[in-house]
Amino acid sequence: MTFDIKTIGILGSGTMGSGIAQLCAQQGYEAQLYDIDQALLDNAFRRIEASLQKAVEKGKLAAEQVPLVLGRLTVHTQLSDLAGCDVVIEAIPEDLALKQDIFKQLDSLCKPETILASNTSSLSITALGGATKRPQQVAGLHFFNPVPVMKLVEVIRGQRTSDETMNALTGFAESLGKTAVIAKDTPGFIVNRVARPFYGEALKMLGEHGSNPDMLKTIDTVMREAGGFKMGPFELMDLIGIDVNFAVTQSVWSAYFQLSRYRPHPIQQRMVHAGLLGRKTGEGFYQYES
Amino acid sequence: MNLDADNVLILGDPADPMVLQWKNYCETAGMSTTLYLDPENTPAPEDIPFTVLLNTNVEVPFFHLHHLPDSLYEALDVECLFLSNCLAETPTSSAAEIDNDRCLVGYSAIGLYVGNPVVEIASAVQTDARFLHKAHRFLEQLGLRAIEVPETPGLVLGRILAMLVNEATSALMEDVASPEDVDTAMKLGTNYPFGPLAWADLVGLDVILATLNHLEDTYGDDRYCAMPLLRQKVDAGKLGRKAGEGFYSYHPEHARRSL
Numbered sequence: 039m040t041f042d043i044k045t046i047g048i049l050g051s052g053t054m055g056s057g058i059a060q061l062c063a064q065q066g067y068e069a070q071l072y073d074i075d076q077a078l079l080d081n082a083f084r085r086i087e088a089s090l091q092k093a094v095e096k097g098k099l100a101a102e103q104v105p106l107v108l109g110r111l112t113v114h115t116q117l118s119d120l121a122g123c124d125v126v127i128e129a130i131p132e133d134l135a136l137k138q139d140i141f142k143q144l145d146s147l148c149k150p151e152t153i154l155a156s157n158t159s160s161l162s163i164t165a166l167g168g169a170t171k172r173p174q175q176v177a178g179l180h181f182f183n184p185v186p187v188m189k190l191v192e193v194i195r196g197q198r199t200s201d202e203t204m205n206a207l208t209g210f211a212e213s214l215g216k217t218a219v220i221a222k223d224t225p226g227f228i229v230n231r232v233a234r235p236f237y238g239e240a241l242k243m244l245g246e247h248g249s250n251p252d253m254l255k256t257i258d259t260v261m262r263e264a265g266g267f268k269m270g271p272f273e274l275m276d277l278i279g280i281d282v283n284f285a286v287t288q289s290v291w292s293a294y295f296q297l298s299r300y301r302p303h304p305i306q307q308r309m310v311h312a313g314l315l316g317r318k319t320g321e322g323f324y325q326y327e328s
Numbered sequence: 329m330n331l332d333a334d335n336v337l338i339l340g341d342p343a344d345p346m347v348l349q350w351k352n353y354c355e356t357a358g359m360s361t362t363l364y365l366d367p368e369n370t371p372a373p374e375d376i377p378f379t380v381l382l383n384t385n386v387e388v389p390f391f392h393l394h395h396l397p398d399s400l401y402e403a404l405d406v407e408c409l410f411l412s413n414c415l416a417e418t419p420t421s422s423a424a425e426i427d428n429d430r431c432l433v434g435y436s437a438i439g440l441y442v443g444n445p446v447v448e449i450a451s452a453v454q455t456d457a458r459f460l461h462k463a464h465r466f467l468e469q470l471g472l473r474a475i476e477v478p479e480t481p482g483l484v485l486g487r488i489l490a491m492l493v494n495e496a497t498s499a500l501m502e503d504v505a506s507p508e509d510v511d512t513a514m515k516l517g518t519n520y521p522f523g524p525l526a527w528a529d530l531v532g533l534d535v536i537l538a539t540l541n542h543l544e545d546t547y548g549d550d551r552y553c554a555m556p557l558l559r560q561k562v563d564a565g566k567l568g569r570k571a572g573e574g575f576y577s578y579h580p581e582h583a584r585r586s587l
Contacts, residue, residue, distance in 0.1 A: 190512070233518055266439070
């Protein structure tokens with residue numbers, strides 16, 4: 039590591055951003071959470087407080103730690119407040135133009151040593167680095183949802199990312215108690231690429247057996263019981279959100295210029311059009327009690 | 329029809345660990361078994377009629393059912409169940425190769441490679457419902473859970489697993505990550521029970537390749553085209569654990585990872 043990492047900026051106070059901010063603060067880092075709207079930040083702060091309280095109830099966190107952790111967490115609506123951060127992790131919506139714009143702003147605001155990282159799950163790290171004058175200090179740091187539970191972080195090397203940046207971020211991810219894997223900047227990185235057939239083939243089989251009312255359950259049952267997966271493909275799509283899964287599929291497919299292996303399935307699109315997005319809407323491939 | 333199986337003829341290579349596993353299941357259930365490898369070197373079994381013919385071969389053309397000698401058919405019970413591995417050939421096309429086509433049921437036992445006692449079974453178009461019932465009963469006698477699935481190339485788990493392995497192989501070819509990191513990422517990032525590459529080594533890269541070839545033949549879609557690296561490993565005999573090397577090496581001197 040070329041310098042000590044102490045202060046972490048996190049952009050975006052959604053599920054991933056607030057999860058990452060909480061994790062950083064819990065592991066002793068100063069976490070500065072940024073969003074455009076104070077109300078969103080207040081909301082995120084309350085969620086983090088509640089999550090810490092839950093951890094105390096479960097005996098996973100000492101009660102006296104709560105004020106200390108919260109003391110290491112600040113919220114900001116001015117991007118310039120994050121100028122002194124050692125690492126900034128961007129977790130804003132998956133829109134390349136939006137992300138490139140904020141990377142450009144960060145590049146001009148932040149101190150020269152700051153590493154700019156993105157939590158994107160499928161956009162190009164190289165394209166984000168290209169929006170800055172410090173592409174060697176731009177990398178991917180891809181956490182998984184829920185952040186406190188999932189042990190993995192993918193550290194993504196863009197076309198021009200330096201070894202120093204990769205080493206610093208790998209060490210940082212490990213200091214958060216995560217297992218870091220290194221991936222080259224390619225569409226979907228490791229997990230979102232290799233997992234595509236789990237959904238794609240299940241959807242294709244479902245489509246081909248359209249008149250079989252049991253096919254969906256049969257596929258999930260086989261994958262759980264014969265395969266040993268914790269959830270079948272349709273159960274997992276319902277949990278992830280059919281819209282989210284569809285968006286990742288489309289993103290990888292278009293990043294590979296319509297390679298047929300990654301082709302989305304019309305069933306996914308139909309579910310999205312119908313507003314049947316999975317657990318979060320009470321119905322997806324299965325029905326859930328609200 | 330007597331549903332209980334008592335005498336099982338197993339077609340397959342005795343060096344294949346899966347063949348021995350089936351033999352074990354049958355004998356533990358109190359059935360007698362005969363392994364049948366090669367019509368030229370193994371005398372056709374006689375005297376006792378076989379009630380189940382279990383074809384474990386994934387894709388050795390020599391073993392395709394229509395290559396079996398007449399003497400072997402004469403050793404079968406008239407109501408003998410043909411339970412045939414259908415990772416690389418659909419039950420319907422397998423049944424079309426034999427005279428008593430109504431007796432054939434397809435199966436896939438990918439779960440057994442990782443200790444999950446679950447077998448997928450699929451009827452051919454020609455299958456008589458009584459033989460599907462007999463297949464259920466036979467597997468139940470072995471202590472295995474049968475899940476009935478419609479005929480689809482590679483059946484459910486074989487198809488999805490083969491495609492996961494192929495995708496992981498394409499990631500290796502593109503140098504996205506090391507084999508270890510690919511497997512770690514899939515276990516920790518999305519809770520897979522095994523990394524796809526280590527899983528392929530357990531099942532056999534030849535089995536994965538045969539399943540992909542079957543899918544590609546069926547659909548004529550390059551979506552299913554097996555990655556050159558996978559073909560290369562199979563050509564070089566690096567079939568996975570059973571060969572001492574696949575995506576990982578299992579030779580004692582560099583025994584390095586546990587699943």
